Structure formats: structure tokens, C-alpha cells
Amino acid sequence: MPLPSDLAGRIAAILADVPDPEIPAVSIIDLGIVREVGGDDGAAWVALTPTYSGCPATSAIGRAARDALDAAGLEGVSIRIVLSPAWSTAMITPQGHDKLRRYGIAPPSATGESGPCACPRCGSLSTHEISRFGSTPCKALWQCDACLEPFDRFKCH
Amino acid sequence: MDHSLFRALTQLGDDSLILGQRLCEWCGHAPTIEVDLGLSNLALDLIGQATLLLDYAGEVEGGGRDADALAFHRNAEQFANCLLAEQPNGDFARTVVRHLFFATYASALYEALAASPDARLAEIAAKAVKELRYHADFAADWAERLGDGTEESRARMAEALDWHWRFVNDLFHDDRDWAACAARGLVPLRQSLRYGFERDVSAILERAGLALPRKVWPIVGGRSGQHSEHLSVLLATMQVLPRAHPEAVW
16 A cells, blocks of 8 residues: 555655755755655655765664654654665755755766866866865865865765 | 575675775875875775675575674684785785775676676675776776876885785685576676776776786685785774674664
8 A cells, every 4th residue: 555645745844854964954855865755554664775885874864864753753654775776966856956056065967077067166167176085975075276165076976 | 595695795795894994094094184085985885885795695694693793703714805805005005006906806896796686786786886986996096196106106006016916816716606606697707807807907007107917826715714814913903892892782
């Protein structure tokens, strides 16, 4: 029996308020970490997917989602971790892109990492990579040649 | 129990675990803060992959062991990682060459494993291959930069290539359990990946003004638990806390 759509909507709304523990400007819905909200025989569940195999935030995200659901009186909704299909930056929502940019992180570009990257601060396209690894596994470190600010850029995969 | 699948998964998981633990030793010691972060990130990927693979190995074994039990409560001779993964970090050139060899091998291997008829292995591999391609790029980048750098960096790269080349035969060794899984179509034979590996690594080294050594070293043994002395020392550090407090939780 599928989940009643009002319950699915309510769960999604609760999770839309759960911030990513490492990038609190975006929610776990924005990042595409919430893969699916579903139900089996009336028992609702939420499927979460890790961004990286070793992402240390995965268990923190599970706990934060659990706490948010419990606080809303939805203790019966279970949480499962799924690996397939593997998370990719294409799963970040358009709203997530905007929030990242406003937060000072360049969102992943459709052209891949070899393409140009606009500085999230001044918008200049004259930027370069400093390091392929930034503050978290999902980001690389870049710098703007115009305003000289270093910034994080989401990896594209 | 599916013994050969358990062993094959342990080989994969142990490669990731041991190399991940090795890379963690760089934390706070790398040449620059960016490289420090980079190596820690690589380690994190590998330990995440190891957790997924060893948890699955424990389920296949059916004896109630999970990734932690396998990681912390086995002795050196029960580990099935390749000899390359356990080699000490040495200088930065040795770490780069070790990672170039491993990540080039592993990204081709996991690409094939992502198409395995074993659905669980396939989904772990599909996740891992995206990470490992990044590892291979990182190592290739540095191999070029160091090989094409100063006289000193180039000499150290040549030394590192010569040093780690002796472990490549073991890296591609198909032991009985792996071959049994390959015969069932679950995994590719490692030997089938070797030509592509040498072609890809040679192309990178050529851009760096370096070349693969020509010598052949017939050493194997990692898959069957015959390790270098370095593994025991690594395990002593990695396992001391869970062994001292086996019931501890946090």
C-alpha cells in the first residue's frame, strides 16, 4: 500500500528543515541526500544516500533526520541508507544551487570541473583551482583572480 | 558460507582499509595544508569503502562479524590486502607512486565490479569508482608535477617507481578464491586489467619524463596472508584501542 500523499508531503516538509551538518546553508533535501519517501503496508520510511562512501556526516545526517521526525511525532517512520543509484552532484536541486552560491560555495556545473567556474562572490569567470580537495570530501578549493577570494567549489560527480 | 566470495570481499576491503590507514599517517605532516587535506580525504574515501565491503564480507560469512570486528580483531596473517597497500609512506614521492599504482588499478577494477551480477557488490563499486577516478587523477597530477619538477623531485620519483614496482605483481595476483569468483563471473580476473594498467601508467610517466622499471619482481603473498613486517606494526597502532577495550562503545 503506498503512502498517503499528505503524510509523504509532511515528512518531506520536515526534512526540508534539516540542515546538512557540514554545509548548514542547505537542507538534506536541497543536496539530494533524501532519495525517497515511501511506505510498505502503511509503514512509512525515508531513504537517505551518502554523498561519499566515507562521508563522516552520513551518520550525523541520519541522527538529525531521526530527531526531526521524532520531534514531529513521527517516531514510527523508519530511516534506511541506500547506495544505489550512487549519489551525484546532479541530484542537488536548483534551489540548492542558489543557496550554495549565496553561501559562498560554487555549485557544481553541468560542464564538469574542467569548465569555467564563476566566483560565488563577484561573479568573475577568471578563477583557478588551488587544490582538488577542500574542507569536505565533496568540494575542491578554488580562487578568484578578480577579487582574490578563495572559495569552495562542489566537485562534479 | 560462500567461502570464495567472503575471501574476495576481504581482499577488496583490506586493500582499502590498510591503504586508508597508511594515508591517515600523513595527517599533520604533508608538504602543504592542501596536500594534507587531500590525503586525508583520500583516506576517508578508502575507509568508507572498506566499511561497506567488510560489512558485506561479514554478512556473507554469516558468523556475526561486522566491519569493525574484521578490521580490529584479526591478526596480520588473516589480512588479505596486497603488499603495496601496507608499504610505509616513505617520502612524498613514494606515497604518490604507491597511490598512482593503486588508484589506476582500483579504478579499472571497480569499473568492472560495478557491472557485477552480485547486486550488493555492484552498488558499492558504483559508488567507489567515482571516488577512485578522482584518486587516480590526484596521483597522476602529482606524478607529473614531481617528475617534471626539479632534479631532486625527479630523482625521488625514479627511486619511488623502482621501489614500488616490486609489489605490482602481487597487486595483480589472482589467488584461488579470486579466480573462483572470476569463474562465476562475479569479478574480473586481475590479470585481465594489467595491460591497461601498464598502458595508462606509462602514458602518465611519459608526460613526467619518467618510465616504468623493466625488472620483473615475482613476489606475491598478500592475498594469502604472507605480508611484509610493516603490516603488523600498522595493525598494532590501528587495533590497540579496540583490543584493549573490546566492549567499548561510543
